[in-house]
Amino acid sequence: MKKALLALLVISLMVIGLSACQSAPEGPQIEVSGVWGRPSPMKAGNGATYFLIENKGSEDDRLINATSSVSDVVELHDMTMDDGVMKMFHVEEGYVIPAGGSVELKPGGKHVMFIGLHEKLEVGQVITVELEFEKSGKMIVEAEIREE
Numbered sequence: 020m021k022k023a024l025l026a027l028l029v030i031s032l033m034v035i036g037l038s039a040c041q042s043a044p045e046g047p048q049i050e051v052s053g054v055w056g057r058p059s060p061m062k063a064g065n066g067a068t069y070f071l072i073e074n075k076g077s078e079d080d081r082l083i084n085a086t087s088s089v090s091d092v093v094e095l096h097d098m099t100m101d102d103g104v105m106k107m108f109h110v111e112e113g114y115v116i117p118a119g120g121s122v123e124l125k126p127g128g129k130h131v132m133f134i135g136l137h138e139k140l141e142v143g144q145v146i147t148v149e150l151e152f153e154k155s156g157k158m159i160v161e162a163e164i165r166e167e
Contacts, residue, residue, distance in 0.1 A: 054148070056140060082151070085148055146162050
């Protein structure tokens, strides 16, 4: 009986020790959710997509690029107000996604911009966007085009 209890105690301590060693995953752990885009008024116009990027890992990461077949030019953009005038600009360095944090791309702020669309984006359409992260590599997401 003593040997059985001792064996149970040793096994219990080993399990507790192993579970204590399993901490948060190393490096960035990127999740992208809520991907959507707005319809475009014309074929040769521009379009944008928006989404939430969460980093559940232990290191910062950075969204550095995006591509899509809907246009030849795809850029990471941001918008600001300057003396009552809204200005949009290309964010060449990308967006840092802090460890344990998130970055939201939304209308009036950060977004992925499609310049010179090959075809009009229409409500109900789903487009594919490839996101490239500095550490996590490439990820493909689908964006539903909708009014919002």
